[in-house]
Amino acid sequence: MLADRKILVGATGGIAAYKTPFLVRQLVEKKASVRVVMTEAAGNFVTPLVLETLSGNPVSSELFPRQFASTHHIELARWPDLIVVAPATADFIGRVANGLAPDLLCNVLLVATSTVLLAPAMNTEMWFHSQVQENCAKLEKLGYEFIGPEEGKLATASEGEGMGRMSEPDTIVKRIEEIFSERELLKGKRIVVTGGRTEEAIDPVRYLSNRSSGKMGAALARAAARMGAQVSFVHGRMSVEPPQNTDNFLVLTAEEMQKKLLELYAKSDAVIMAAAVSDFRAEKVSREKIRRKEHLTLELVPNPDILAGLGKSKKKQKLVGFALEAGGGLGNGKKKLEEKNLDMLVLNRADEPDAGFDVDTNRVTLFFPSGKKEEVPLASKDEVARVILRKLAKLL
Ligand SMILES: Cc1cc2nc3c(=O)[nH]c(=O)nc-3n(C[C@H](O)[C@H](O)[C@H](O)COP(=O)(O)O)c2cc1C
Structure with a gap:
């Protein structure tokens, strides 16, 4: 060997x-x-x-x-x-x-x-x-x-x-x-990876976001590049630095992320959506800092479902989505996979201390269109990234 x-x-x-x-x-x-x-x-x-x-x-x-x-x-x-x-x-x-x-x-x-x-x-x-x-x-x-x-x-x-x-x-x-x-598993392939969290402004100083650290996305981008792929890493704010061996694009909002992905989509062989995209944004962004008051009602409107959009316009590309579920979410994996026309869905758990947001380890379940389901036991995010990419390489 x-x-x-x-x-x-x-x-x-x-x-x-x-x-x-x-x-x-x-x-x-x-x-x-x-x-x-x-x-x-x-x-x-x-x-x-x-x-x-x-x-x-x-x-x-x-x-x-x-x-x-x-x-x-x-x-x-x-x-x-x-x-x-x-x-x-x-x-x-x-x-x-x-x-x-x-x-x-x-x-x-x-x-x-x-x-x-x-x-x-x-x-x-x-x-x-x-x-x-x-x-x-x-x-x-x-x-x-x-x-x-x-x-x-x-x-x-x-x-x-x-x-x-x-x-x-x-x-x-x-x-x-x-x-x-x-080393050459993904040679010649163009792979777009997303990671981190989006930020949706409420006023000039506040925004809606989530606790994603970007560690899973960064691990995927880094590992894909090491496997020989040409990687575009489209990321929101992260608590970690983006890798150095990838083309990195910082985007702030869900709409910016969607725009960048649409630019890259036609020429890509696969998209892995590991970013935690805000489902909602403020209907109106206040131009001035909102002052303290007794009650504040924020009207929210849904953000575009980026992944579902990519799934609809998919040609040769393979699409990998991530879902974060707390409690009984496993049943939803297959449904999400079909609804969004994905080739693989990675389900993380939000209710376990050593998996999901922010930590260095993850425990995931992979879903495939054939109905096959695979558990990946607790491992570092780098190792989980490699498992996902090995599966993806077989699909490409
Ligand atoms: C008995 C003994 C055991 C040591 N074990 C470790 C160790 O396991 N890991 C470590 O980082 N440093 C350990 N050190 C300290 C390193 O030997 C020390 O930092 C040294 O400068 C390392 O030099 P090097 O990095 O050039 O090999 C140990 C020192 C002693 C005296």
Whole structure:
């Protein structure tokens, strides 16, 4: 499965570096060519000799080695089809997020153009530290891929169980195989993804909106681009940054979103509507700030049903809709799919703490015109996005 793939494994100074040899071994068993770069701190947890023996190649760790040419870091960066850093420490993540390069591995990442997969591993408090989270969000936006960390047993008995454990080597290998097999899944396809929330003005300072963060839409747009699609991401306001590998269009209202989609629709192969579009807007937008009073009645009129409109004028395009339901909504999935002439409907639940709005995970049910229904168990929004796109690729 990984035959002829060139994989550079980076190891940094965390306890989980004791698992890096297992990762190297599995990659080599799958016939990948493996070279290892380790930080100085990693040498406290695993020896170069182990990694050298298992990879069958010399291990690099010095930025100024005597035995190689001075541009060793450039040669190393140009070599791989994929770089995986496992474990990735908080310190390393911080250096990369800030474009710093005091060591060989950071230099390699600054030069490399291949996919970089980071497997963070650290203590729970460290992982949830706002600076670490910010660094990861920044790297994600820059196109770095992440795997884990996961919940589980941490390094010491005093830490017990918690978030921060590095994904197991076989999980990382599986993800690497997926990355290679999915790289060209949507090649040549033009995909429009919507995300975020719309805002409908009431007066110059107030608007009607909802709690959508845009995380699901951004995950879909990012993943579709990674699978080779040319992605237009039409998004309202979001609590996250839009990806960098997509064409991004910020729209504020449902009508603006509809206009932009109609512009892109004819040339697109698929539209995925993950945006949370306001169903209503104010009938009249006050030109001045509405003053405080005893009672205020707002007259609302319905916004256009963008998805149903696209469904009606659909030609070759495949249409994927999202629906958010609280309580007994499953029955509505099939109905919505038919009413809007969709090729897939993704039903999220609004009444579960770890799914739907704002959180990083989702649990969805997919509906298809054949009547087939598929449950996608709780997973990160990135993983849910990949499941949806794999299904879509089969329809295109
Ligand atoms: C015993 C020990 C275990 C450590 N484990 C981790 C860890 O699991 N994750 C982490 O982010 N840092 C960990 N650190 C801190 C890093 O080793 C330290 O931040 C170092 O500067 C990382 O360097 P590097 O990123 O260049 O490898 C640990 C430190 C010690 C002393």
